[in-house]
Amino acid sequence: MTGPPAERAEPPVWAxxxxxxxxxxxxxxxxxxxxxxxxxxxxxPARGVAGARFWYVRQxxxxxxxxxxxxxxxxxxxxxxxxxxxSRTSLxxxxxxxxxxxxxxxxxxxxxxxxxxGLNILVxxxxxxxxxxxxxxxxxxxxxTLWRVGLLWGGLLASVLLVRLAFEVLAPVDPVxxxxxxxxxxxxEFDYPRRWLPAVAVVAIFIGSGxxxxxxxxxxxxxxxxxxxxxxxxxxxxxxxxxxGNTLPLGPQDPLGSAPAxxxxxxxxxxxxxxxxxxxSAVFGTIGGMFGRGLGAASSRA
Amino acid sequence: xxxxxxxxxxxxxxxxxxxxxxxGKEAYGRAILTEVQHRLGREVAAGAVYATLDRLEQKxxxxxxxxxxxxxxxxxxxxCYAIEPAGVRALNDAKVATERLYTGVKWPIKxxx
Numbered sequence: 001m002t003g004p005p006a007e008r009a010e011p012p013v014w015a016x017x018x019x020x021x022x023x024x025x026x027x028x029x030x031x032x033x034x035x036x037x038x039x040x041x042x043x044x045p046a047r048g049v050a051g052a053r054f055w056y057v058r059q060x061x062x063x064x065x066x067x068x069x070x071x072x073x074x075x076x077x078x079x080x081x082x083x084x085x086x087s088r089t090s091l092x093x094x095x096x097x098x099x100x101x102x103x104x105x106x107x108x109x110x111x112x113x114x115x116x117x118g119l120n121i122l123v124x125x126x127x128x129x130x131x132x133x134x135x136x137x138x139x140x141x142x143x144x145t146l147w148r149v150g151l152l153w154g155g156l157l158a159s160v161l162l163v164r165l166a167f168e169v170l171a172p173v174d175p176v177x178x179x180x181x182x183x184x185x186x187x188x189e190f191d192y193p194r195r196w197l198p199a200v201a202v203v204a205i206f207i208g209s210g211x212x213x214x215x216x217x218x219x220x221x222x223x224x225x226x227x228x229x230x231x232x233x234x235x236x237x238x239x240x241x242x243x244x245g246n247t248l249p250l251g252p253q254d255p256l257g258s259a260p261a262x263x264x265x266x267x268x269x270x271x272x273x274x275x276x277x278x279x280x281s282a283v284f285g286t287i288g289g290m291f292g293r294g295l296g297a298a299s300s301r302a
Numbered sequence: 303x304x305x306x307x308x309x310x311x312x313x314x315x316x317x318x319x320x321x322x323x324x325x326g327k328e329a330y331g332r333a334i335l336t337e338v339q340h341r342l343g344r345e346v347a348a349g350a351v352y353a354t355l356d357r358l359e360q361k362x363x364x365x366x367x368x369x370x371x372x373x374x375x376x377x378x379x380x381x382c383y384a385i386e387p388a389g390v391r392a393l394n395d396a397k398v399a400t401e402r403l404y405t406g407v408k409w410p411i412k413x414x415x
Contacts, residue, residue: 033378
């Protein structure tokens with residue numbers, strides 16, 4: 001079987017599409033033209049169609065850089081869309097944020113309000129969002145803004161955590177009663193507002209800080225970082241306060257009367273609270289940022 | 303003196319100043335890629351050359367303009383590059399810096415134990 005002559009040979013369509021996505025708009029025609037020319041004039045005659053296709057894919061892969069991918073995903077699309085169709089951009093951001101929230105809610109329901117995703121998924125997702133957010137921070141003024149947002153929303157976060165702790169200390173739940181309740185067929189997390197209300201409040205703080213920052217700056221990535229800053233300052237403040245509380249003779253009595261009150265017992269605070277909240281803040285801060293980016297642009301046009 | 307150019311940047315700029323291949327004289331992306339490969343004596347990824355061209359243009363060492371496309375490239379335009387006076391100065395600086403680096407060193411360098 002013989003293929004088309006070299007001067008009409010075409011590289012893989014998907015590879016050419018990938019190349020165009022990775023390139024800045026100003027380079028799309030010229031660079032893809034250069035590669036097509038080399039492909040037809042030199043590579044196909046020398047290596048045959050199969051070898052040439054492999055060569056083309058390798059060349060496309062050489063354009064894959066973190067910067068290129070981020071630009072493709074975040075910057076170029078946003079800037080072009082803003083210029084061409086701002087209403088559509090706002091709508092897309094808002095829809096994407098709504099879809100993300102609905103997906104998370106659906107996963108939570110499916111997992112009966114247990115952790116719907118493992119750390120092997122959450123960690124890379126949170127890390128990617130954090131890196132993307134860092135790219136959007138370019139000046140000291142940005143860092144100062146993030147610091148202010150972190151203090152404000154972080155204080156709110158610490159307050160929520162302290163209120164939850166106060167409930168745990170002043171009116172602790174009987175662990176046996178809770179165990180039996182969970183074993184019942186009609187058990188529902190919603191029967192225990194003290195468990196889900198603080199979680200909802202924390203998520204609202206992350207979404208709120210992301211929303212507020214992206215609304216003001218028009219950058220989703222800064223919303224992500226703002227929520228992460230709030231998470232870091234809030235959770236560290238909380239842990240510091242609890243640690244301080246444990247040094248005072250005010251700690252709650254251990255129900256078994258053996259172990260002294262400590263961080264592990266005092267309100268069931270896991271030692272890894274800060275990193276866990278940081279990961280959640282990256283996800284929910286981004287969702288809030290997407291809402292802020294979409295609705296902020298819409299309101300500024302109104 | 304500005305930042306000293308890296309080896310790859312020097313190869314790209316030299317391919318614009320003194321092309322040695324016929325294609326290289328046309329000074330568009332693919333021609334520069336061929337020229338750089340010829341100079342370095344190895345295959346070079348296209349992405350590396352275009353990223354370098356982009357960086358050099360941002361530094362003001364080269365400039366570019368669009369040219370008409372041909373049939374073999376499906377009519378897509380070519381971007382032709384030219385070196386700027388700042389690029390020539392940077393090349394000269396790089397050469398001086400390299401020579402200064404090797405001043406007083408006997409060639410070839412031998413291992414002494």
